Amino acid sequence: MSPLSAYLLLSSFLFAIGLAGALTRRNAILVLIGIELMLNAANLNFIAFWRFGSHTGNQVTGIIFVIFSIAVAAAEAAVGLALIIAIYRHYKSTDVEDIKTLKG
Amino acid sequence: MTATFIILAIITIAGSVAAMTLRNLVHCALALTITFAGLAALYLHLDAQFAGFAQLLVYIGAVAILIVFVVLLTRGSDTPQGAVFSSGWVAGVAVAALVFGVLAYMIRGSHAIGQAAPAAPDVSVRQIGDQLMIKYVLPLEVVGLLLTAALIGAVIIAMREPEQT
Numbered sequence: 001m002s003p004l005s006a007y008l009l010l011s012s013f014l015f016a017i018g019l020a021g022a023l024t025r026r027n028a029i030l031v032l033i034g035i036e037l038m039l040n041a042a043n044l045n046f047i048a049f050w051r052f053g054s055h056t057g058n059q060v061t062g063i064i065f066v067i068f069s070i071a072v073a074a075a076e077a078a079v080g081l082a083l084i085i086a087i088y089r090h091y092k093s094t095d096v097e098d099i100k101t102l103k104g
Numbered sequence: 105m106t107a108t109f110i111i112l113a114i115i116t117i118a119g120s121v122a123a124m125t126l127r128n129l130v131h132c133a134l135a136l137t138i139t140f141a142g143l144a145a146l147y148l149h150l151d152a153q154f155a156g157f158a159q160l161l162v163y164i165g166a167v168a169i170l171i172v173f174v175v176l177l178t179r180g181s182d183t184p185q186g187a188v189f190s191s192g193w194v195a196g197v198a199v200a201a202l203v204f205g206v207l208a209y210m211i212r213g214s215h216a217i218g219q220a221a222p223a224a225p226d227v228s229v230r231q232i233g234d235q236l237m238i239k240y241v242l243p244l245e246v247v248g249l250l251l252t253a254a255l256i257g258a259v260i261i262a263m264r265e266p267e268q269t
Contacts, residue, residue: 003109007150008211010113014120014139016204021124023196024189029129029174033136036167037120040143043159051150055225060235063227066155067236070162071247075254077167081174082258088178089265097190 007048015041028087028094032080039073108149116142128183129175137168151224154232 018037025031043066050062088094119138126132140163147156190196236244 005211005214006109006113007146009208010116010146012204012207012211013117015207016200017117017120017124019203020197020200023199024193025124026188026190027129027184029171029178030124030132033123033132033171036136036163037123037139040140040163043155044143044146047147047150047152047155051152051224052222054222058235058239059225060227060232063152063155063232064235064240066152067158067232068243068247070155070158071251074162074167075251077170078258079254079261081170082262084174085177085262086265094178 002052004048004052007044007052011041011044011048014038014044026095026097028084028096028099029081031096032077032084035080036073036077039069039076043069043073109146112142112145112149116146127188130172133168133171133175136171137164140164140168152227154227154229 015038018034018041020034021037022031022034025034046062046066046069050065053062084094087099091098093099116139119135119142122135123132123139126135140159144156144159144164147153147159
């Protein structure tokens with residue numbers, strides 16, 4: 001097994017774990033954690049392709065991509081957690097099965 | 105495949121599985137921190153020093169702390185009594201297993217990724233900074249605007265909503 005495919009298998013396994021968690025857990029915080037795991041799997045893919053790809057063009061493109069991806073993921077985490085706090089204040093629960101109506 | 109990679113992969117996968125299966129939310133957040141640390145070590149192992157330290161700072165330093173704060177603010181630190189998985193968990197796990205199966209099949213069958221590893225690219229932080237300030241300056245400004253808007257929006261969303269009359 002080549003190193004690149006080992007990294008890709010690891011990141012697809014991480015993605016699958018994050019997907020399983022986001023689809024099956026009842027707590028909204030853990031759904032968000034699952035989404036974070038999927039984003040991190042994508043970042044690992046970026047780094048692995050950068051390391052094992054060809055470097056004929058610009059050498060830093062892969063790193064720049066990961067930096068922007070981390071920044072966007074941080075913004076997503078901040079907004080998502082703020083939404084969870086707002087939902088908890090309204091419903092007194094973070095269980096996604098209790099949150100059934102769009103207009104409270 | 106080196107021993108370092110195998111150890112880091114086991115740490116990362118164990119952390120992520122624990123984060124998704126443990127009952128207590130604080131334990132889940134701590135397991136998630138282990139996953140982030142394992143990923144940062146994998147980035148360092150892939151010669152991406154800057155991305156590795158950015159991962160450490162942003163994810164362990166900010167996102168994990170934010171998640172622990174939200175767990176405590178929503179009183180999620182007690183171990184839940186009832187079911188922690190939703191009623192349709194079999195379908196969710198089946199979908200995730202299917203996704204992993206398809207991805208693994210495609211990776212194993214691909215001809216494009218079979219070559220040996222090329223030499224490590226020599227990228228210094230100075231080069232990254234130069235590129236960020238010259239070629240990628242517009243995306244950098246857009247990301248700065250996005251982060252500002254997202255953080256102000258997060259504060260506004262999380263503020264106490266006015267009493268309805």
